[in-house]
Amino acid sequence: MPVRIQEADFDIGGELxxxxRADPRIGALASFxxxxxxxxxxxxxxxxxLEHYPGMTEKALAAIVGEALQRWSLIDALVIHRVGRLLPGDRIVLVAVAAAHRAEAFAACEFIMDYLKTxxxxxxxxxxAAGARWVEARDDDDRAAERWRQPGG
Incomplete structure (x- = not known):
């Protein structure tokens, strides 16, 4: 269950x-x-x-991934999140989920991303152009995360 916070960019193809390659049981890989x-x-x-609180952020991401591993029949999950100064078009986050079958991989990938956002x-x-501003939480993100608390979510 790798969770990495880093300033450096990542190579999507290489990471995936x-x-x-880590486990031949993998039959499905979903990524975002x-x-x-x-x-x-x-x-x-x-x-x-992007700023974060070192130690606390990794622990929070590990807890989110851990919850996904408990909810679905997964083989593994990966989260790489960048911090620091980023420009339009730069990669911010990679979430990858491996499972034997696609349904678990898709659902868990979406769950991890929804919880990561909230x-x-x-x-x-x-x-x-108007200056610097802090990004506020979005209602859409909260609603997306809330659905996972519902039965069948």
Whole structure:
């Protein structure tokens, strides 16, 4: 269950190849890659800075992945999240989930990403033409995470 927080970029293909090579039982791999958008809230974004609380952030991500491993029949999961200064188009996060079958992999990948957006201690600051601003939590993200608390979610 690798969880990494880093400033450096990551190679999606290399990370996924290494991840799949680890266990021949893997029959399905679901992944998500988040990128910095150049627009947020209707304003152009020239850069984003991500901050975290070392130690606490890794522990929070490990707990989210641990919960996914308990809820679904998974072989493994991987989360890589970047911090520091990022530009539009830069990769922010990679979530990969390995399972024997696709249904578990898809559901767990979406669950991890939904919980990461609402429970992981990251702070985002965007630089726009109007100046710098902290990114507020979005209601859409809260609703996405809430559905996992419902029966069948």
């Amino acid at each position: 190849a290494d991840f799949c 890659v988040g990128l910095v958008r150049d627009v947020s809230g209707g304003d152009g974004v020239s850069e984003m800075s 429970r992981a201690p990251f702070w985002k600051r965007e630089l726009t």
